[in-house]
Amino acid sequence: MRVDKNDSLRSILGLEQPASHARKKFDLNLLPIFIEIYQHKSVSKAALILNMTQSSVSLALGKLRDYFDDPLFFREGQHFTPTQEAAQFYASISVSFGSVHREVAKVAEDKVKSKIIIHASPYLSMRLLPSLSEFIWLMQNGCEILHKSTTPANDSKETWATDVMPDITFGFARSTNPQMNSQKLMSEPLCFVCSEDHPRLTHELTNENGKHETFVTFERLCNTFLQNRAKPDTLAPERISSMKSDSLFALLSVIGSSDKIGVIPVWLFEKFNATFHLKTLATEIQLNPLTVYMIYSSTAIKTPVVGDIISQWAGDVCTCE
Secondary structure (H helix, E strand, O other): OOOOOOHHHHHHOOOOHHHHHHHOOOOOHHHHHHHHHHOOOHHHHHHHOOOOOOHHHHHHHHHHHHHHOOOEEEOOOOOOEOHHHHHHHHHHHHHHHHHHHHEEEHHHHHHOOOEEEEOHHHHHHHHHHHHHHHHHHOOOOEEEEEEEEEOOOOOOOHHHHOOOOOOOOEOOOOOOOHHHHHHHHEEEEEEEEOOOOOOOOOOOOOOOHOOOEEEEEEEHHHHHHHHHOOOOOOOOOHHOOOOEEHHHHHHHHHHHOOOOOEEEHHHHHHHHHHOOOOOEEEEEOOOOOOEEEEEOOOHHOOOOOOHHHHHHHHHHHHHHH
16 A cells, blocks of 8 residues: 555644545645644735745635635634634644654754864864864764865955855964954974985085075965064075965975975974975074964854864863974
């Protein structure tokens, strides 16, 4: 025997068909329309609440009347008065329908909580996601992590509004959006590196031998490197950068296959020096660390799991720094 797919829901809502309706199929889409008309005693108000046209609501009411073979409502002045059958039908479904609404809302809420959106560059993803994902899955087993390796090109309110809003973004710069919090997460120590087979440099970079070299530079470091990390009369500033990139991995590849020098995070060197055949260069030149920021909205800390990341995981990362 073929079972109608809506039979179980009809049963939940108390819509078992009486004998007189046995050959009719009830359209469940009519339920919220009936309830709004009943509660507000008005087709126009029901249309406004349901974001429908009055003609559509009137058409739905016609289908309900046809199904029940009953007028359901009589007009008295500006209001509709329910018939006895309408009152009985409303009494039979109102509690069950409210329960279904709550269950649907609960499922939707659980689905939202089961996904966390994270924006981070490939480097920061590799640096932070292993620890972060372990923490997330410990807090909520089965939580889906949606990671994007790019962030909106412009950090304005308008851009954030049109992109998928991340729960958390990791970056090397503070957000300029006043609605976003930028919390310092950690500092990344830096080092000078070059190819193991560099033709001129062995183990040391000095003011003197650096004057004859050119550099490839991480885009986030370029200006501050020129202004703060080398004295104006050292490392021949006019030749200091022959390439700029926003990808630390691209720089690794170029440095390992050329005679260029680069400035990269110590962690990155320790992870990939063997792969790209790199060596560090001892130097007296001071390199200030890169600051990593965790960026999130003012309401994110109130969200389950995301709030735990901000208040607990971030603190553990800072402690281990």
